[in-house]
Amino acid sequence: MSKRSILLGNEAIARGIVEAGCEIATAYPGTPSSEILPAVAAYSDQLGTKTAVEWGANEKVAYEMAVSASFGGKRTCCIMKQVGLNVAADPFMSTAHFDLKGGFLLVVSDDPGPHSSQTEQDSRYFAMFAKVPCFDPSTAEEAKEMVFDAYDLSEKHGIVTMLRPTGKVDHARQDVPLRDEVLPPRKDEFKKDPKRWVCLPAGVKVNHPRLNDKNDAIRNEFEEDYGKYNYVVPAKGTVRLGIIAGGTTFAFLSDMIRTSGRDDIEILKIGTPVPLPVKLCDEFIARHEKVLVLEQTYPVIETQLNDRTKIMGRWNGFVPRAGELLPELIEGIIAECLGDKVETSIDEDVRSAMEEMHVTPRPPMLCPGCPHRASFFAIRKALPKAINPSDIGCYTLGIMQKGVDSAIDMGAAVTAASGFYLASKVDGEERPVVATIGDSTFFHSGLTGLASAVYNRHAFVLAILDNRITAMTGGQSSPNVGTKLRKGDQGVQIDLEQVCRGCGVSYIKTVEAYDVNENVDVVKDAWAYAWENKEPAVLIFKHPCITILKEPPTPRPVRVDPEVCIGCKYCITSFNCPGLVFDESSKKAYIDERYCVNCGVCMSVCPHGAIVSREEA
Ligand code: SF4
Numbered sequence: 001m002s003k004r005s006i007l008l009g010n011e012a013i014a015r016g017i018v019e020a021g022c023e024i025a026t027a028y029p030g031t032p033s034s035e036i037l038p039a040v041a042a043y044s045d046q047l048g049t050k051t052a053v054e055w056g057a058n059e060k061v062a063y064e065m066a067v068s069a070s071f072g073g074k075r076t077c078c079i080m081k082q083v084g085l086n087v088a089a090d091p092f093m094s095t096a097h098f099d100l101k102g103g104f105l106l107v108v109s110d111d112p113g114p115h116s117s118q119t120e121q122d123s124r125y126f127a128m129f130a131k132v133p134c135f136d137p138s139t140a141e142e143a144k145e146m147v148f149d150a151y152d153l154s155e156k157h158g159i160v161t162m163l164r165p166t167g168k169v170d171h172a173r174q175d176v177p178l179r180d181e182v183l184p185p186r187k188d189e190f191k192k193d194p195k196r197w198v199c200l201p202a203g204v205k206v207n208h209p210r211l212n213d214k215n216d217a218i219r220n221e222f223e224e225d226y227g228k229y230n231y232v233v234p235a236k237g238t239v240r241l242g243i244i245a246g247g248t249t250f251a252f253l254s255d256m257i258r259t260s261g262r263d264d265i266e267i268l269k270i271g272t273p274v275p276l277p278v279k280l281c282d283e284f285i286a287r288h289e290k291v292l293v294l295e296q297t298y299p300v301i302e303t304q305l306n307d308r309t310k311i312m313g314r315w316n317g318f319v320p321r322a323g324e325l326l327p328e329l330i331e332g333i334i335a336e337c338l339g340d341k342v343e344t345s346i347d348e349d350v351r352s353a354m355e356e357m358h359v360t361p362r363p364p365m366l367c368p369g370c371p372h373r374a375s376f377f378a379i380r381k382a383l384p385k386a387i388n389p390s391d392i393g394c395y396t397l398g399i400m401q402k403g404v405d406s407a408i409d410m411g412a413a414v415t416a417a418s419g420f421y422l423a424s425k426v427d428g429e430e431r432p433v434v435a436t437i438g439d440s441t442f443f444h445s446g447l448t449g450l451a452s453a454v455y456n457r458h459a460f461v462l463a464i465l466d467n468r469i470t471a472m473t474g475g476q477s478s479p480n481v482g483t484k485l486r487k488g489d490q491g492v493q494i495d496l497e498q499v500c501r502g503c504g505v506s507y508i509k510t511v512e513a514y515d516v517n518e519n520v521d522v523v524k525d526a527w528a529y530a531w532e533n534k535e536p537a538v539l540i541f542k543h544p545c546i547t548i549l550k551e552p553p554t555p556r557p558v559r560v561d562p563e564v565c566i567g568c569k570y571c572i573t574s575f576n577c578p579g580l581v582f583d584e585s586s587k588k589a590y591i592d593e594r595y596c597v598n599c600g601v602c603m604s605v606c607p608h609g610a611i612v613s614r615e616e617a
């Protein structure tokens with residue numbers, strides 16, 4: 001190991017994956033994990049490996065591809081974010097029971113906080129549930145190092161291993177060591193062996209006790225041989241408190257102790273929380289009067305401790321049961337445990353920092369010029385009393401336009417539309433339902449819901465907001481776009497209309513999302529068809545995401561005519577473009593040219609015709 005380089009945590013993980021000899025890497029994009037797979041492709045090219053990199057249509061698909069590719073002996077990996085593991089839970093639980101041959105690494109990035117997720121779950125619990133070992137890195141360098149150990153452990157015990165970075169590890173930058181050589185590829189020698197590769201109930205009777213044995217053996221190894229991840233950081237002075245910490249909380253804690261000069265805390269750092277090296281913890285607890293457990297987000301370490309009588313943690317309320325454990329919070333918790341005075345006020349710190357930076361806080365909203373805004377507006381205008389289930393992605397931001405009544409998880413817009421239809425059907429009432437879903441999300445898990453709705457004759461309009469990109473996670477491709485991760489590696493674009501037709505939908509129309517006035521009638525017609533024929537009607541609102549346009553479109557600059565504007569604020573409350581603002585002194589709307597991208601869509605929005613083309617001035 002000769003060189004070092006400053007890498008993003010996700011790049012460090014990717015570099016470790018390639019250096020460790022992984023030959024098949026799959027993923028579904030999701031913040032905070034999205035950068036890992038593109039970086040695997042880049043490092044593979046740079047280091048001359050032939051690593052196959054593929055986006056799966058969803059996490060279950062990605063997982064099954066990668067784990068099956070390991071059955072012949074190759075090292076493979078699958079990458080996703082925490083909610084993605086819910087989608088891949090089925091194959092994850094099954095293959096945890098398998099006796100794997102090649103090393104298989106599952107990277108799941110958690111999002112404590114959460115910053116961009118619909119839940120705040122802890123994948124270490126999933127590891128416990130599936131009985132697979134979990135590595136919980138505190139830093140980018142440690143995450144990279146853990147990749148090698150996770151592969152070795154996977155091959156040694158024939159078990160799935162999980163690397164679980166959290167957002168702060170994924171997105172921090174650190175100077176990490178690089179290897180010049182990558183580990184040699186393994187030959188694919190898949191041997192037919194149904195007892196090993198077919199998950200029959202009879203097999204579970206043998207495999208589950210074997211999985212328990214693997215866990216016992218791995219726990220012992222974590223106790224004895226993994227001192228580089230599980231170790232005590234002694235206090236410099238007289239110890240007043242022992243803290244067990246892992247993941248980013250350990251990193252925050254170390255920084256805090258270094259900068260504040262605290263010398264009264266001893267830390268037991270746990271980098272392998274599942275299965276927990278319990279003996280190590282028991283010994284540590286026995287040496288201290290009080291032990292605080294700091295981990296995020298769930299009490300995974302705490303739950304596995306033999307004796308919790310001295311423990312201050314989540315179970316007895318010392319540590320908040322939700323939210324990210326940020327340094328300021330940790331400082332306050334420690335002070336409280338020791339009975340010291342808490343001097344910091346997080347709110348006050350944040351407020352003064354915002355003031356200093358002249359930042360005006362505002363809720364997340366669709367970008368100016370986003371085609372989804374125009375689609376939501378047309379849908380709402382066409383059927384204001386409709387129920388609007390939606391989905392996970394940019395379209396969730398349609399909530400600001402009152403265009404989102406429910407969002408459960410990926411793909412649920414379609415199945416929720418079925419549910420809302422059934423609820424009104426049993427009451428014998430006609431209540432329009434217009435669901436919105438993105439193009440990549442439709443391929444992720446909307447398809448099955450649509451097939452089910454056609455089969456069951458559910459009347460609703462499904463609006464697929466096709467912006468030619470998986471935008472919210474950073475612009476990845478999907479079956480709808482057809483491009484692949486590596487340049488020169490061409491995929492096949494799957495036509496949305498054909499897919500819907502294949503699901504049995506008869507009424508399908510593709511429209512230009514910016515044509516608000518026309519689309520109002522289109523939505524009304526689609527609902528009339530769906531209700532009359534008792535089947536779903538599909539509208540595809542097509543317009544590329546404003547952030548991926550290679551050539552800017554012909555500008556349609558607009559202005560608000562102050563003579564015509566009556567200050568009703570309808571454009572602000574219903575259309576909600578950051579380029580449209582309201583001047584409280586003149587009581588008129590105006591265009592904020594710092595944000596306006598001259599898409600011209602808002603000309604269709606003002607009911608009084610006050611928003612006009614600038615050329616007409
Ligand atoms: S521009 Fe039109 S919608 Fe906006 S405040 Fe003026 S009159 Fe109302």
Ligand code: SF4
Nearest residue numbers: 577579596597600602
């Ligand atoms: S033209 Fe109107 S809708 Fe388009 S970005 Fe500017 S203010 Fe927003």
